[in-house]
Amino acid sequence: MNIKLKIWRQKNAESKGAFVKYDFDGVSPEMSFLEMLDALNKKLIEEGDEPVAFDHDCREGICGTCGMYINGRPHGSVQGITTCHLSMRKFKNRATIYVEPWRAKPFPVIKDLIVDRSAFDKIMTAGGFISTNVGSAPDAHAIPVVKEKADIAFDSTICIGCGACVAACKNASAMLFLSAKVSQYALLPQGRVEAKERVQAMVLKMDELGFGNCTNTGACEAECPKNISLSNIARMNREFYKAKIT
Amino acid sequence: MTILNSKIPEDSLAEKWAKYKASAKLVNPANKKKLDIIVVGTGLAGAGAASALGELGYNVKNFCFQDTPRRAHSVAAQGGINAAKNYKNDGDSIYRLFYDMIKGGDYRAREANVYRAAEVSNDVIDHFTALGVPFARDYGGNLDNRSFGGVQVSRTFYAKGQTGQQCLLGTYSSLNRQISKGMVKMFPRREMLELVIIDGKARGIITRNLITGKIERYSAHAVVLATGGYGTIYYLSTLAVNSNPSAAWKVHKKGAFFANPSFVQIHPTSIPQLNDYQAKLTLMSESLRNDGRIWVPKKKGDKRPPNEIPEEERDYYLERRYPAFGNLVPRDVASRAAKERCDAGYGVGDTGLAVNLDFKDAIKTQGKKAIEDKYGNLFEMYETITGINPYEKPMRIYPAGHYTMGGLWVDYELMTTIQGLYAIGESNFSDHGANRLGASSLMQASGDGYFILPYTIGDYLADEIRTPRISTDLKEFEEAEKAVKERLEKLILINGKQTASSFHKRLGKIMWDYCGMTRNEKGLKKVAEKIKELKEEFWSDLKIPGELYEVNQELEKAGRVADYFELANLMVIDALNRTESCGAHFREESQTPEGEAKRDDKNFAYVAAWEYTGENKPHQLHKEKLEFEFVEVKERTYK
Numbered sequence: 001m002n003i004k005l006k007i008w009r010q011k012n013a014e015s016k017g018a019f020v021k022y023d024f025d026g027v028s029p030e031m032s033f034l035e036m037l038d039a040l041n042k043k044l045i046e047e048g049d050e051p052v053a054f055d056h057d058c059r060e061g062i063c064g065t066c067g068m069y070i071n072g073r074p075h076g077s078v079q080g081i082t083t084c085h086l087s088m089r090k091f092k093n094r095a096t097i098y099v100e101p102w103r104a105k106p107f108p109v110i111k112d113l114i115v116d117r118s119a120f121d122k123i124m125t126a127g128g129f130i131s132t133n134v135g136s137a138p139d140a141h142a143i144p145v146v147k148e149k150a151d152i153a154f155d156s157t158i159c160i161g162c163g164a165c166v167a168a169c170k171n172a173s174a175m176l177f178l179s180a181k182v183s184q185y186a187l188l189p190q191g192r193v194e195a196k197e198r199v200q201a202m203v204l205k206m207d208e209l210g211f212g213n214c215t216n217t218g219a220c221e222a223e224c225p226k227n228i229s230l231s232n233i234a235r236m237n238r239e240f241y242k243a244k245i246t
Numbered sequence: 247m248t249i250l251n252s253k254i255p256e257d258s259l260a261e262k263w264a265k266y267k268a269s270a271k272l273v274n275p276a277n278k279k280k281l282d283i284i285v286v287g288t289g290l291a292g293a294g295a296a297s298a299l300g301e302l303g304y305n306v307k308n309f310c311f312q313d314t315p316r317r318a319h320s321v322a323a324q325g326g327i328n329a330a331k332n333y334k335n336d337g338d339s340i341y342r343l344f345y346d347m348i349k350g351g352d353y354r355a356r357e358a359n360v361y362r363a364a365e366v367s368n369d370v371i372d373h374f375t376a377l378g379v380p381f382a383r384d385y386g387g388n389l390d391n392r393s394f395g396g397v398q399v400s401r402t403f404y405a406k407g408q409t410g411q412q413c414l415l416g417t418y419s420s421l422n423r424q425i426s427k428g429m430v431k432m433f434p435r436r437e438m439l440e441l442v443i444i445d446g447k448a449r450g451i452i453t454r455n456l457i458t459g460k461i462e463r464y465s466a467h468a469v470v471l472a473t474g475g476y477g478t479i480y481y482l483s484t485l486a487v488n489s490n491p492s493a494a495w496k497v498h499k500k501g502a503f504f505a506n507p508s509f510v511q512i513h514p515t516s517i518p519q520l521n522d523y524q525a526k527l528t529l530m531s532e533s534l535r536n537d538g539r540i541w542v543p544k545k546k547g548d549k550r551p552p553n554e555i556p557e558e559e560r561d562y563y564l565e566r567r568y569p570a571f572g573n574l575v576p577r578d579v580a581s582r583a584a585k586e587r588c589d590a591g592y593g594v595g596d597t598g599l600a601v602n603l604d605f606k607d608a609i610k611t612q613g614k615k616a617i618e619d620k621y622g623n624l625f626e627m628y629e630t631i632t633g634i635n636p637y638e639k640p641m642r643i644y645p646a647g648h649y650t651m652g653g654l655w656v657d658y659e660l661m662t663t664i665q666g667l668y669a670i671g672e673s674n675f676s677d678h679g680a681n682r683l684g685a686s687s688l689m690q691a692s693g694d695g696y697f698i699l700p701y702t703i704g705d706y707l708a709d710e711i712r713t714p715r716i717s718t719d720l721k722e723f724e725e726a727e728k729a730v731k732e733r734l735e736k737l738i739l740i741n742g743k744q745t746a747s748s749f750h751k752r753l754g755k756i757m758w759d760y761c762g763m764t765r766n767e768k769g770l771k772k773v774a775e776k777i778k779e780l781k782e783e784f785w786s787d788l789k790i791p792g793e794l795y796e797v798n799q800e801l802e803k804a805g806r807v808a809d810y811f812e813l814a815n816l817m818v819i820d821a822l823n824r825t826e827s828c829g830a831h832f833r834e835e836s837q838t839p840e841g842e843a844k845r846d847d848k849n850f851a852y853v854a855a856w857e858y859t860g861e862n863k864p865h866q867l868h869k870e871k872l873e874f875e876f877v878e879v880k881e882r883t884y885k
Contacts, residue, residue: 012796030521038747039523045745045800050791053799055313058486059526061627062411063317085630110457111797118434121314125426129419130378134298134696135369137376141333144387154380154405157412161316190378 001027001088004096005040007052010109013116017109019098033076033086034059034066054113059084061225064160067167068113069100074164074223082162082225102167106174106210117163119209123174126205127198128181130191143189153187156180158226165220165228171212176220178202179236180228186239196243203240250503250855250870253657254358259876260340263362266658270701271708278303281707282466282715284451286438286493288315290413290688291671292472293421294695300424302700304707307464308421308430309453311437311488311802316418319474319486320691323410324531324624326394326402327374327688329367334391338399340364345877346397347686350576351651351679352829352845353879354506356853356872358658359676366697367689371403373696379416381405392620393574394533394684402685407531407624413688417695436462437802438493439734440726441469441500441667448497448667449716452726454734456802459795461727461734463718467710468666468703471497472695475650475672477510479810479817480762481754483647484516484529490806494654494673495813502662503855503868505655505675507813508821511682511830512763514580516646517631518600527646528631530603531624532684535573535580537608537617538641540564542592542601552594552602552640563587571884578681578830578843579884581645585763586841588644595642604640645763649687651678651830652820655855655870659702660694663855666710668703670694675853680829734794737804742787746803749784750810753777757814761821766834770822774815781811816856819865826850847879 010017041051057065061082070076076086107115165176185191221230255262285296288310296308332338343364382390394402405412424430435456442450450465476491477483516527541560565572654669671691760773792798826846827836836844853870
């Protein structure tokens with residue numbers, strides 16, 4: 001396959017970036033998108049050019065490291081997968097593909113396609129935990145949890161923290177990310193104890209870090225590689241208002 | 247010369263750990279504040295240790311090369327985590343979990359450590375549940391369990407096929423709590439490149455900041471490595487592509503012995519390699535073997551689509567060879583059996599290097615919904631990658647490099663042969679012998695980090711309370727930093743033609759062929775030569791674009807590949823030395839007439855701990871004899 005790539009190249013956070021064109025012949029439909037970039041980088045290095053810097057690690061869709069805009073969509077056009085699972089089968093021969101880093105103010109570009117997502121960690125540090133020390137837990141069966149609730153909690157825990165929701169949102173909101181964590185703990189008895197403090201602290205931190213608000217567009221849910229539901233945001237809002245008035 | 251002292255307490259098996267804890271020295275809270283601990287790695291072991299130590303009141307500095315601690319490779323574990331809770335009333339106990347691990351490890355693990363791992367397994371489950379880890383539950387609201395990988399009781403706790411992710415996110419949350427309290431300072435995007443030793447004690451590390459390229463110094467009263475395994479030595483493996491053994495290798499070269507390096511687990515159920523560009527192999531959880539049946543056609547080279555091959559023409563070879571355990575035989579046995587069938591010409595798919603994993607019968611008896619509940623995400627992942635729907639057609643699977651039982655030698659306190667340097671989780675060698683049973687890596691990593699190290703490191707630090715905070719201006723730091731810079735500059739200056747990955751790929755291929763699922767003397771000697779040649783080529787023709795003081799992913803890779811060559815060499819030395827077969831280490835010269843592994847307890851009931859003696863000098867072997875006081879050493883059979 002031949003692919004015409006237009007990739008965002010930016011030397012570092014301070015410099016100005018631009019799209020650079022690559023006419024790349026060495027593409028096989030069996031490659032994943034990242035394997036295609038690996039092959040491009042090999043060629044660039046061998047020709048004495050600088051390879052494209054991008055974040056990646058597990059390459060099985062679970063670590064959340066990889067992520068880029070592909071033709072304007074986070075993780076590309078296939079619903080429910082991360083960039084590492086995107087197959088080149090999904091592109092036509094001689095297609096032009098635009099590749100960009102996440103574009104969101106709270107995620108500054110570090111180099112090429114690598115962005116700084118440490119703002120996510122800061123939101124988690126503000127309250128994304130249950131305060132229990134090692135050694136102080138009761139027997140795991142001491143507190144039964146209704147299966148339905150446990151299952152819904154599970155569905156909100158599978159967020160991989162990749163940042164696609166923020167990148168997809170026109171307001172660069174982190175509400176889907178944050179609400180998934182708030183939901184998990186709100187639904188489990190272990191998490192209820194600190195529910196009020198948690199949701200307030202996390203929302204406050206999110207605002208402080210420059211993430212925008214939710215205007216119910218739903219782009220985050222549409223682009224989330226783990227199909228995290230928008231209903232988490234509704235639950236988070238309920239938790240937030242409840243915390244404010246009680 | 248260092249003499250191995252495993253420091254195993256003298257008491258009876260069940261009392262060793264309790265008595266150790268009761269008599270370990272303590273550090274009073276006022277003194278803990280004055281003690282610094284470095285933890286490298288943020289997987290279940292590293293982040294677990296960092297949070298537990300933070301809770302105790304120590305000053306912790308935690309490092310990872312990822313952009314955030316939540317991405318450590320524990321995240322990818324799928325199937326589950328074991329504990330001896332006996333919630334199923336099926337006869338489980340701490341002793342039985344211990345026994346299964348000793349037997350599963352083919353009698354090459356240390357009894358005392360394994361018993362302790364089994365003992366703390368229950369605490370681990372309690373802790374994760376309290377942290378809000380959403381383990382699967384039944385309709386009564388209790389935790390559900392399943393049987394997993396080579397055991398006859400249901401002791402595995404799970405969260406669909408994402409148990410590692412859920413446990414890691416739980417651990418990450420406890421780490422965040424300590425970060426918010428200021429007890430742990432987090433240093434992401436840092437790669438450890440050297441250990442600093444002062445007066446014989448581990449006192450700090452040198453890291454490279456992966457954003458600025460700056461070489462940085464960090465000091466502490468003790469250093470803990472939780473840096474995982476080295477399965478990536480095969481290039482293609484189930485590991486994250488950036489997982490690497492460099493930190494462990496650096497400390498090995500500074501004096502920490504490396505134990506049983508040739509003990510590498512090849513996981514039986516991975517998606518087979520599809521093409522030559524592939525960067526990794528994706529694991530399909532072993533839990534699938536609970537309901538899936540593995541088979542190949544009875545006829546050699548049968549190219550009919552699997553659903554067209556009638557029942558009587560299928561060879562369910564695991565059920566045939568191992569009637570007692572069937573598809574649930576341990577990983578090493580299942581992997582070799584697949585290799586045997588494929589080598590004999592019965593493999594399926596275009597390459598012939600695959601076997602079928604079929605859910606037809608399970609779907610028929612349990613219904614599609616039940617199978618979807620258990621394995622939904624795995625089936626989806628399989629379809630995403632291969633384009634084949636496993637609800638309709640059998641999966642194709644093949645073994646892949648996965649977990650390393652070998653690692654840094656540690657004593658009962660998890661301390662390496664360097665004073666004040668600890669190794670926990672997969673980075674140490676201690677609990678899995680020559681083969682790890684499924685769902686025991688999350689268990690061991692969490693046990694080490696949360697429940698064991700915090701006690702043993704206290705016993706060491708109790709004698710360090712008079713040591714003031716260590717300055718990074720000391721000459722030892724200066725020298726270590728200088729050595730790191732020189733090495734990195736040397737790599738950049740080679741300025742040849744080939745990329746680091748292309749060398750890694752070639753090294754991986756020869757290691758897989760000659761030091762993978764089976765080994766023999768001729769092949770091992772041959773590969774030793776090949777490693778040497780390839781290493782020379784690497785040091786004369788490597789190409790790294792870019793500079794030291796910037797984001798430079800090629801430089802990161804090259805540094806790791808340079809270490810892979812040296813570790814590969816040691817793996818081969820170890821595999822050559824151990825002329826017996828045991829667990830995952832299968833020497834073709836040592837097998838029974840039925841083709842099963844044949845152990846040699848008389849000559850090899852020991853841990854091979856290798857000492858680095860200098861560049862291009864032979865490694866020195868130290869033997870830690872394994873005594874089995876509490877189990878009878880038997881032939882390991884699953885027939």
